[in-house]
Amino acid sequence: MVTATAVNDEMTDVLIVGAGPAGLALATQLMRSGIQPLIVDQLTSGQHTSRAAVIHAHTLEVLESIGVSERLVAAGLKLTQFSMRDRNRVLLRLRFDTLPTRYNYLLMLPQDVTERILAEALIEAGGSVRWGCSVESLTETANGIRATLVTNQHKQIVCARYVIGADGMNSLVRETAGIRFGGGNHQESFVLADVSMDWEHGANEVMLFLSPAGLLVIAPLMVGRYRVVATLENAPAQPGITDIQALMDNRGPTGAANRISEVHWSSRFHVHYRVAEHFHRRRYVLIGDAAHVHSPAGGQGMNTGLVDACVLGRMLTDVIRNHQDYSGLGHFEALRRPAAEQVLQLAEQLTRMALIKKAPQRLLRNILLQVLGVFPAFRHRLQMNLSGLSRRAAARIE
Numbered sequence: 001m002v003t004a005t006a007v008n009d010e011m012t013d014v015l016i017v018g019a020g021p022a023g024l025a026l027a028t029q030l031m032r033s034g035i036q037p038l039i040v041d042q043l044t045s046g047q048h049t050s051r052a053a054v055i056h057a058h059t060l061e062v063l064e065s066i067g068v069s070e071r072l073v074a075a076g077l078k079l080t081q082f083s084m085r086d087r088n089r090v091l092l093r094l095r096f097d098t099l100p101t102r103y104n105y106l107l108m109l110p111q112d113v114t115e116r117i118l119a120e121a122l123i124e125a126g127g128s129v130r131w132g133c134s135v136e137s138l139t140e141t142a143n144g145i146r147a148t149l150v151t152n153q154h155k156q157i158v159c160a161r162y163v164i165g166a167d168g169m170n171s172l173v174r175e176t177a178g179i180r181f182g183g184g185n186h187q188e189s190f191v192l193a194d195v196s197m198d199w200e201h202g203a204n205e206v207m208l209f210l211s212p213a214g215l216l217v218i219a220p221l222m223v224g225r226y227r228v229v230a231t232l233e234n235a236p237a238q239p240g241i242t243d244i245q246a247l248m249d250n251r252g253p254t255g256a257a258n259r260i261s262e263v264h265w266s267s268r269f270h271v272h273y274r275v276a277e278h279f280h281r282r283r284y285v286l287i288g289d290a291a292h293v294h295s296p297a298g299g300q301g302m303n304t305g306l307v308d309a310c311v312l313g314r315m316l317t318d319v320i321r322n323h324q325d326y327s328g329l330g331h332f333e334a335l336r337r338p339a340a341e342q343v344l345q346l347a348e349q350l351t352r353m354a355l356i357k358k359a360p361q362r363l364l365r366n367i368l369l370q371v372l373g374v375f376p377a378f379r380h381r382l383q384m385n386l387s388g389l390s391r392r393a394a395a396r397i398e
Contacts (some may be wrong), residue, residue: 011321012038015108015147015160017173019129021111022288022305023166024118024328028066029313031125035320038158039127040149042134043388046119051192051267053219054206054228057096057302058388062310062395068121069103075117076109077222081205082386084369088253091210091366092248092373094383101389106206108221110194111223111302112233125175136164138176138284145283162316162326164285166309169272171290173385177281183274183293183344188214188231188355190296191247193266195377196224200256208297208354211251212362217353218252223265229296231355234270271295275340279308279333283326287312292340297350300343308336311395339394346385 014030016023055076060069079096083090090156097104122128136148136155157203165173174181177293182235199208199218209216214231220225232239232248246262252258273294279286288305312332354360372378384390 008302009061009157009159010038010197011159012159014038014164014316015145015158015162016164016166017041017135017171018166018168018288018290019043019119019131020166020288020305021052021115021118021302022127022309023164024115024122025063025066025306025309026164026287026313027129027165028068028118028122028125028168030316031127032066033313033317034061035317036127036148038130038353039122040130040133040135040203042132044132046112046115052296052299053108053221054299054303055107055109055114056178056299056303056386057099057105058392058395059306060084060103060107061101062171062307063178065310065314066121066125068117069118071121072114074104075113076107077285078105079108079206079220080105081202082208083202083205084208084210084365085253086210087251088255089135091369092379094379094386096383096387097135099387099389106299108219108227110221114230114302116390124289135167135172138173140283160283161320162283162285162329164287164303165290165397166288168289169274169293171286173284174286174290176274177284177286179281180277180348181274182277183272184349185270185272186295186355187237188271188322189233189235190269190271191228191230191232191235191243191266192269192296193228193239193244194221194264195226195244195260196230196239196262196264197226197248197258197260199226200255200260201258208350209253210354210362211357212232212357212359213250215351216241216251218295232268237265238351239266239268247365271351273344275337275344279337280326280329280338285312285329285332287292291336292344294347295351297347297354300388302346303339303388304343307339307391307395326352335394335396339391342385342391
């Protein structure tokens with residue numbers, strides 16, 4: 001066991017806790033604006049699992065400010081359709097190639113690739129992540145925040161003007177700031193997996209299957225590889241081929257040989273739906289999962305965090321350059337908390353609709369989806385909400 005030894009104090013304008021997508025995007029935004037943050041993560045390197053797999057149109061628009069949109073698009077798979085189904089029957093189909101944006105598609109890209117591209121952009125901007133570095137404590141002072149950082153070699157005090165919590169649902173930054181994280185969680189466990197399989201349906205389409213047993217989402221990731229998301233009671237920690245195949249057979253389309261040949265990665269998780277009471281308290285600011293978590297339905301989580309990061313980066317730049325106090329960040333919460341609430345509401349509506357089990361309610365839901373799907377205005381509104389384009393105003397700080 002290595003004993004941590006103290007080293008000299010360090011000063012920084014911005015300490016970012018957490019080097020996931022939101023933390024990396026914020027650090028890059030600041031570096032490109034001439035402000036050098038310190039970004040730390042307790043992991044020894046970036047994640048190597050795919051988790052979030054879709055980047056929406058509005059997110060790509062916002063990420064232009066840090067120069068990664070074209071790289072992400074080049075690395076990903078463009079899908080133009082999304083459908084809700086009851087086995088072989090299409091209840092509702094949405095088209096994203098009609099969206100009012102140059103990014104008129106769903107971009108499928110595993111999260112580890114997204115993080116790699118963001119990390120490369122940070123390095124190109126002159127920054128880097130201090131991996132294997134955890135935050136032991138945070139103490140607010142008259143002039144800033146004293147953070148005690150620990151690695152397996154040493155312990156260090158960092159004095160920061162602002163501390164940004166990009167440290168996930170169990171955020172130390174949020175807890176230290178005394179910010180409530182209200183909400184709840186779904187009883188059902190969810191399965192997430194990337195698989196190789198023979199799939200005879202919709203190579204250009206994300207499909208959400210509505211079943212009495214629970215939801216099933218199938219989305220192409222690349223040639224022959226697919227993302228599978230499903231609810232599953234008592235799911236194993238790492239579902240295997242038999243588990244995923246049973247979900248396909250019991251909830252997916254019938255009459256075709258949709259055989260899984262390999263599970264590349266899988267996980268089980270429980271879904272929480274929570275929004276922080278505040279996104280900003282004095283010198284503490286929250287982004288990403290530290291500020292909001294919700295169901296994976298609609299693929300909104302990482303996207304919302306990335307927009308948080310870019311918006312906050314521009315605001316922090318103005319506050320620091322103009323020597324303002326922390327009250328100058330109040331507009332961040334005014335913009336981003338309502339956006340997070342809208343995203344949570346959308347994800348919850350999709351999740352609860354998909355989890356209906358009683359036959360009469362399922363019949364009514366299916367009829368409503370088919371009837372509403374006839375109307376272009378309804379389809380357009382849902383497409384704008386899913387793509388994030390309906391929340392463009394929540395990313396403007398002018």
